[in-house]
Amino acid sequence: MLFRAKNMEKKVSASVVNRLPRYYRYLTDLLASGVERISSKELSEKMQVTASQIRQDLNCFGGFGQQGYGYNVSSLQAEIGQILGLNQGYTAILVGAGNMGRTFATNTKFEARGFQLIGVFDSDAKKVGTALAGHTIQDYATIQDFIAEKKPKMAILTVPKDAMHNVAEELIGYGIRAFLNFSYTELSAAENIAVENVHLSDSLMRLSYKLLEQDKTTEEEE
Amino acid sequence: MLFRAKNMEKKVSASVVNRLPRYYRYLTDLLASGVERISSKELSEKMQVTASQIRQDLNCFGGFGQQGYGYNVSSLQAEIGQILGLNQGYTAILVGAGNMGRTFATNTKFEARGFQLIGVFDSDAKKVGTALAGHTIQDYATIQDFIAEKKPKMAILTVPKDAMHNVAEELIGYGIRAFLNFSYTELSAAENIAVENVHLSDSLMRLSYKLLEQDKTTEEEE
Known part of the structure; x- marks a missing residue:
């Protein structure tokens, strides 16, 4: 290269x-x-x-x-x-078809960002079989077979906060070595496991800091 | 202080x-x-x-x-x-009750992150009047009066990409001086305007980089 x-x-x-x-x-x-x-x-x-x-x-x-x-x-x-490795054609699965999962699956241009989304999973029987972003939501109970067969490179975790650590542990057991985690609690990177944690509320706190700076400047000018 | x-x-x-x-x-x-x-x-x-x-x-x-x-x-x-200014009690409105808006409004602990969410707006007649995260979605057409009366400190933009610049310009005209922007296109910070742009797909590209590093390490070990 x-x-x-x-x-x-x-x-x-x-x-x-x-x-x-x-x-x-x-x-x-x-x-x-x-x-x-x-x-x-x-x-x-x-x-x-x-x-x-x-x-x-x-x-x-x-x-x-x-x-x-x-x-x-x-x-x-x-x-x-x-x-960035965007030409590698990495494959991804999305786990959790709640609000965050729907938003991310719907709004993300996966291929332009280097990934191919090859499966969407949820454990809610009401969601399984319905469509999301061109995919049919599959039963989480079948994910082990799917991973064994398709060998996705990474999993996007959009599961509830309380479920995240268990799901991550299971998926690591099934062979997943990389996670994009949106679950409002951090997953620690371990040896051979790549992790990117996303905390939407951090941006809220950063904006709070900017507002405070703005207020100070205004005060100084007054 | x-x-x-x-x-x-x-x-x-x-x-x-x-x-x-x-x-x-x-x-x-x-x-x-x-x-x-x-x-x-x-x-x-x-x-x-x-x-x-x-x-x-x-x-x-x-x-x-x-x-x-x-x-x-x-x-x-x-x-x-x-x-970070989290004790300042800054007020916020959310504009755009689509997927991203629903996700952010539902999952964010605003008060723990320094903000009070005081209004949710959308221009879709089907959404106006319905509930979101304890708020009744208000008509975007009424936002100018709301801002004049309640003087929110910042706006969370969860509107479609194509609408973002127009909405931001209108809100600046109505007096908003800070934006948390989730609209998949960047809003530039201007004088006296604080901006925090959030790009969910950046995290995808960062993970791609980590995967590539992981692959290299594995290759070197083999």
């Missing part, structure tokens, strides 16, 4: 990796609107981060920009996609 | 602020399970970050730990809550 050769000796920091999806989204939008080249200054204005931050982040991967010439949007987007 | 006196000369970095909600959640859970003191080592094991990262982060606020004695969980939780 191209980027590994460039980066053999350099580990990309977690905070850069955290920012990559946002670069990827912006570059994808630029591509869709026909932009072929962009300077770090323009990209910086669009994304509201400093141009030097952008240059620093993108230099982690060998640097794609040329002084005074800007970035080639298409190459940079492709390269970031490759770094 | 106590922490401002301590921090008058020191601006807390964005990445520390981004991590504060997670500290707050962990400390709240510890408090709920009756833990009064915790060392940075124990907290580090629980949170899977290094003890030195924890010490560094918490030192930004003057430091609450004593060498060999650990952190007082209750004071630290209260102080982080204060730094």
Whole structure:
């Protein structure tokens, strides 16, 4: 793989990796609107981060920009996609067809984000057999066979908070090694288990901080 | 305010602020399970970050730990809550009672996260008048009067992607100065407007990266 050769000796920091999806989204939008080249200054204005931050982040991967010439949007987007593994065709199942599961399954462009959703499961007999985002919801009781046969790479957990740890443990037993967890309680990463926990309410607290900063500025101005 | 006196000369970095909600959640859970003191080592094991990262982060606020004695969980939780502004009683409205709006309104403990949800709006006549999370959904056509009267501090945008920019512009015109945006397209922060954009699919891309790292490790071991 191209980027590994460039980066053999350099580990990309977690905070850069955290920012990559946002670069990827912006570059994808630029591509869709026909932009072929962009300077770090323009990209910086669009994304509201400093141009030097952008240059620093993108230099982690060998640097794609040329002084005074800007970035080639298409190459940079492709390269970031490759770094993120979006070209790997990873398969995913979704467990829990409640509010969060429905929302995520319905609104997410899985394929553009590197994944193929291959199954949706719930334990509620009223939901099993009904449709969700082009899938027929399957009975959670049959998930072990499904995993044995289809070997999905990861599971999206949109089960109730109290059920999450049990479900995760079962799925690990069945061979799942990666989780995207929306269940309002954290799943700890363990050896060989990749975890991404999403806490929607963290964004609420971050906004509270911004509001407080806003109030302080207003007070100082008054 | 106590922490401002301590921090008058020191601006807390964005990445520390981004991590504060997670500290707050962990400390709240510890408090709920009756833990009064915790060392940075124990907290580090629980949170899977290094003890030195924890010490560094918490030192930004003057430091609450004593060498060999650990952190007082209750004071630290209260102080982080204060730094985040969770004690300010900010008011919020939610605009858009679709899948995402229902999920967020139903699953979020607003008051524990510093906010009071005071109104839910949608423009769909079929939804107006129905109940959501203890609120009666109000007609979006009446939102200007509501804002003029109740002066909510911020709006949660769970409207369709295509509608987001128009809705945000209208609400800014009506006096809203802060947005939590779930609308799958970014709202740019402007002067005096606080914005927190949430992109659920970014977590999918981050997990893809982790899967790729996992694959590489397995390959190297084989």
